[in-house]
Amino acid sequence: MEIVGNLNTIGYGLAAIGPGIGIGIVAGKTVEAMARQPEMAGTLRTTMFLGIAFTELLGLIGVALFFIG
Amino acid sequence: MNDTLAFRRALWFGLAVAGAVALIGAVVGGVVAGTDGVISAVIGGLIAAFFTSMSAGTVLLGIRLTRHDPASPLFYAVILGGWIAKFAVFVLAMVLLRDAPFVQPTVLLICVLAAVVLSVGADVVAVLGTKETYVAGLKQAQAAKAAPTPGSASTEARTTDDGGQHP
Numbered sequence: 001m002e003i004v005g006n007l008n009t010i011g012y013g014l015a016a017i018g019p020g021i022g023i024g025i026v027a028g029k030t031v032e033a034m035a036r037q038p039e040m041a042g043t044l045r046t047t048m049f050l051g052i053a054f055t056e057l058l059g060l061i062g063v064a065l066f067f068i069g
Numbered sequence: 070m071n072d073t074l075a076f077r078r079a080l081w082f083g084l085a086v087a088g089a090v091a092l093i094g095a096v097v098g099g100v101v102a103g104t105d106g107v108i109s110a111v112i113g114g115l116i117a118a119f120f121t122s123m124s125a126g127t128v129l130l131g132i133r134l135t136r137h138d139p140a141s142p143l144f145y146a147v148i149l150g151g152w153i154a155k156f157a158v159f160v161l162a163m164v165l166l167r168d169a170p171f172v173q174p175t176v177l178l179i180c181v182l183a184a185v186v187l188s189v190g191a192d193v194v195a196v197l198g199t200k201e202t203y204v205a206g207l208k209q210a211q212a213a214k215a216a217p218t219p220g221s222a223s224t225e226a227r228t229t230d231d232g233g234q235h236p
Contacts (some may be wrong), residue, residue: 006222018115023108023149023152027148027149031145038181043133044190045073045216046076046196046199047195049075049076049079049124049125049128049192050192050193050196052124052148053124053151053189053192054189056124056152056155057185057189059156060120060159060181060185061182061185062158063156063160063163064163064178064181064182065178066163067163067164067167067177068167068174068177068178
């Protein structure tokens, strides 16, 4: 059986798994923490921003390599 | 309000880093690949600047739209919606630029990756360099003290400590 297609697509699919799980954990845990301690919302939101920045960086590298690499 | 300061700083630091990478990339790209290298470096810097500004910008927009209410679902709708929109724009840009005759793929890839990695570093510097205050906690404690209600005791306890272990 002949398999055709672009290997980069499989690569990006694999690269998206980690950031996808990661951003879900970041947002979910922040909501959980805000529910426990609403007065910490400002600090939690700032820390969440850092988590999102790092997580999406991995996704971006996957997309960039998918197209250009 | 103070909680927007970190995001505003992250926004400006990220844009500055993207601009610096575009500038340095344009010089190096010009030496290595001529005019195509310069154009690719500038495009890479612009893509990175868009990415960086969307990260901090959507948080700022979410805070403004929800009027500093962290419990509002709109806040997460704006942030996660912005995240999807950002990737849609990035994919569109890559599709359009992939086969463009004036693009040097290696210079573009290196500039995008360098700018985005460094802008995340700039985010860390911006956030760690900003002092966060417990303004919301003080307000809640003052409100609880001014008008005690059956639920206010637990609210007051939470502002001081360890996650609601008090009776």
